[in-house]
Amino acid sequence: MLETLRLAESLGAETVILSAPRMSDEILSYARSRNVSKIVIGKPGRPLWKRLLLGSIVDALVRGSGDIDIYVISGDRETAPARRPRARPRSIEWPPYGLAVGVVVAATAVAWVMVPRFELANVIMVYLLAVVAVSMRTPRGASVLASILSVAAFDFFFVPPYFTFAVADSQYLLTFVAMLVVALVVSGLTVRVRGQAEAAADRERRTSAVYAMSRELAGTRGIQQLLDVSLRHLADVFGGRIVLLLPDATGGLEPRASMLAPFYLDQNDKAVAQWAFDHRQMAGAGTDNLPGAQMLFVPLVASRGTVGVLGMRLGQARVLDTPEQRHLLETFASQIALAIERGLLAEEAQAAHVSAEAERLRNALLSSVSHDLRTPLASITGGVSSLLESGDSLDAETQRELLRAVHEEAERLNRLVQNLLEMTRLESGSVQVRKDWHSIEELVGAALGRFNRRLGQRPIVTRIPADLPLVALDPVLIEQVLVNLLDNALKYTPPESPIEIAARVEGDGVTVEVADRGPGLPPGEERRVFDKFYRGRAVADRGVGLGLAICQGIVEAHGGRIWAENRPGGGVAFRFTLAGKDPPPRMPPVDE
Numbered sequence: 001m002l003e004t005l006r007l008a009e010s011l012g013a014e015t016v017i018l019s020a021p022r023m024s025d026e027i028l029s030y031a032r033s034r035n036v037s038k039i040v041i042g043k044p045g046r047p048l049w050k051r052l053l054l055g056s057i058v059d060a061l062v063r064g065s066g067d068i069d070i071y072v073i074s075g076d077r078e079t080a081p082a083r084r085p086r087a088r089p090r091s092i093e094w095p096p097y098g099l100a101v102g103v104v105v106a107a108t109a110v111a112w113v114m115v116p117r118f119e120l121a122n123v124i125m126v127y128l129l130a131v132v133a134v135s136m137r138t139p140r141g142a143s144v145l146a147s148i149l150s151v152a153a154f155d156f157f158f159v160p161p162y163f164t165f166a167v168a169d170s171q172y173l174l175t176f177v178a179m180l181v182v183a184l185v186v187s188g189l190t191v192r193v194r195g196q197a198e199a200a201a202d203r204e205r206r207t208s209a210v211y212a213m214s215r216e217l218a219g220t221r222g223i224q225q226l227l228d229v230s231l232r233h234l235a236d237v238f239g240g241r242i243v244l245l246l247p248d249a250t251g252g253l254e255p256r257a258s259m260l261a262p263f264y265l266d267q268n269d270k271a272v273a274q275w276a277f278d279h280r281q282m283a284g285a286g287t288d289n290l291p292g293a294q295m296l297f298v299p300l301v302a303s304r305g306t307v308g309v310l311g312m313r314l315g316q317a318r319v320l321d322t323p324e325q326r327h328l329l330e331t332f333a334s335q336i337a338l339a340i341e342r343g344l345l346a347e348e349a350q351a352a353h354v355s356a357e358a359e360r361l362r363n364a365l366l367s368s369v370s371h372d373l374r375t376p377l378a379s380i381t382g383g384v385s386s387l388l389e390s391g392d393s394l395d396a397e398t399q400r401e402l403l404r405a406v407h408e409e410a411e412r413l414n415r416l417v418q419n420l421l422e423m424t425r426l427e428s429g430s431v432q433v434r435k436d437w438h439s440i441e442e443l444v445g446a447a448l449g450r451f452n453r454r455l456g457q458r459p460i461v462t463r464i465p466a467d468l469p470l471v472a473l474d475p476v477l478i479e480q481v482l483v484n485l486l487d488n489a490l491k492y493t494p495p496e497s498p499i500e501i502a503a504r505v506e507g508d509g510v511t512v513e514v515a516d517r518g519p520g521l522p523p524g525e526e527r528r529v530f531d532k533f534y535r536g537r538a539v540a541d542r543g544v545g546l547g548l549a550i551c552q553g554i555v556e557a558h559g560g561r562i563w564a565e566n567r568p569g570g571g572v573a574f575r576f577t578l579a580g581k582d583p584p585p586r587m588p589p590v591d592e
Contacts, residue, residue: 002326003288017323019199021192024060031068040071096138100146103130108153115158123158124179127151131183135190143191147183151176206328209237213332217339226343227257230336238329240314245273246307246340253277253309265311273297273309280306286320296320298329300337307340376409383409408453433477433557437470440503440512447482448501454490459498468503471510471578477554478578481562484547485514485574493518493571508579509560515573520566529564551576 005015020026031039044056051059061070107130111123127150135143152165155176160168167173213233220226227244234242243265245253253273255265265273272290276283276297284293300308310333320326383406387399394402441464448460482501489499497517504511521529528534530552555562555576562576 002323005323005327006282017327019196019203021196022060024057024064027061028064028068036068038069038071039065040073043072043074093139096142097145099138100134100142101149103134104146104149104153106130107150108157111154111158120158123154124175127154127179128183128186131187132190135187136194140188140191143187144184147180147187150183151180154179202324206324209233209328210331210335214335217335220339221343221346223340223343223347224257226336226339230332230339231257234310234312234332237332238312238314238320238325240312242313243311244336245277245309245311247277256308268293269295269311273311277306277309284311298333300333300340302337302341304341307337307344310336376413379409380406380413433474435472435474435558438473438475438478439470440464440468440510443475443479443482444501444503447479447486450483451486451490456495458490458495461498461500463500463502465504468505468510473558473578477557481551481554481576482512482514484551488547488574489514489516489518492516497571506577509577511575511577513573513575515567515571517567517569517571520570520572521564523566526564526566530562548574 008015016030018026018030020029027039030036039061041058041061044051044058046054046056058070058072104127107126111126114123114126131143131146131150134146138146155165155167155172156163159172213230216229216233217226220229223246227246231242231244241258243255243258246256248254253270272284272293272295275290276299279289280299280301281289282296282298283289284296285291286296294313296312296314298310298312299306300310314320320329383402386394387402444462444464448455486499493499493516500513500515502513502515530548532546532549534548551574552562555578559579560577562574564572564574567573
């Protein structure tokens, strides 16, 4: 039956297993819910007397089909060699039958006490209660035995002549028949209701297991984490030893997760697993494909093909005998395959994103470097060529202007290359912060001294309190921060606009500010200006876009933070904080 269902699914059919008290009613109800117009059913193999006595599903379907066509077909007579022998039937479990006998004996004892004070009808009720009690706990055979023993005990102990199965009054025969029929019906209904309740509980457990695994897989990221979650749920439901195999770069399967570790697979197991992977079919123990294997291998088939194989060495041999358990295993395999495929797609998307981002940064870097290095190199080459070719014919002032231009362009080229190298050092983590106690005022003066020629007549306003404490910092790195902020202000503000430099104590640290009166930053760009290769509005000397990113890296290496804010009235203020400890006492000024 399982092979037939699997064959139908491989051919594109939808299979379903239904459970109900009457097969014909459930089939017709399901057919109408799916708008089925034709039902094909096999010809019944029961003898005629059984069909007359117990009824026929074909007759029931024909009577209730209405406008649905019923096709009755006969199967082909197989002449193929016999299949492998079935497992030996289970031995009879005697405890339920012993329980049935014990309950009837107890009911007889209770009835014996009741007889002097109650009618025989009440005694019959005691036996019926005993039958119901047995039916609620035991299989159908034990409940039938309890029904027969109840009638026999009632006849033997409570119907004259006593202690014999003879009947003095023939009316009791009708009582015995009615009592037996009622007992059998009650026991049958009780067993059926119990079976339906157990089937519903099994369906609920299977549904809960699939739902729990699907929910956890949906919230899990990473292939190894997905495999670990799948293993845990498989072990909870099926038990035994389980291994999940995924293909490597060469297409061969390798164990990626197992329960319990380590999980040894011999060459035969690996060959069977590879066969299941290549042919997308179950193989191994309990199947028709390579049944001599010790393990069962289930291919994990997703939309893009087979993504792996599930190997199982079950602790209980009959755990997969029922169609429901097989379908549950296939459902688990399908969910695991989809989760693995989703994880692989996520990894591919991440790799593609990283590759695209790296390509974008590479293109941006090449574009920036090629443009920003070409301009100063062209200026330097032009100036030097003019001096070499026409130096004797040029007056002294012109030569000085050319040399000054060459020097400025060389400094500009040096800043670009220095920024690139500094960014590389920051990202590689090779920058070492050597802190010592220094004055912010001295660092501001050193940074301004490097821009003497570029500052020209531009107003520079400094507001640094005389009692500002010393700060523990690396003077070379913090001076680089101030230089980059000043360079940024010079490039993006008009030549006549002022630049303000301030420092003040805030909390446990010192805040340094470099502010200008330029056009300011577009709204929402206050954080993006610190990204690598970010550039503001186009200017003649726009740089590579690394100056502010380097500032952020240096400040954060000192344990501080840096940010930008637009100023009321126009302009932008760049502020950074440096965490400070108790500095050494400042030396009093020496009187000259």
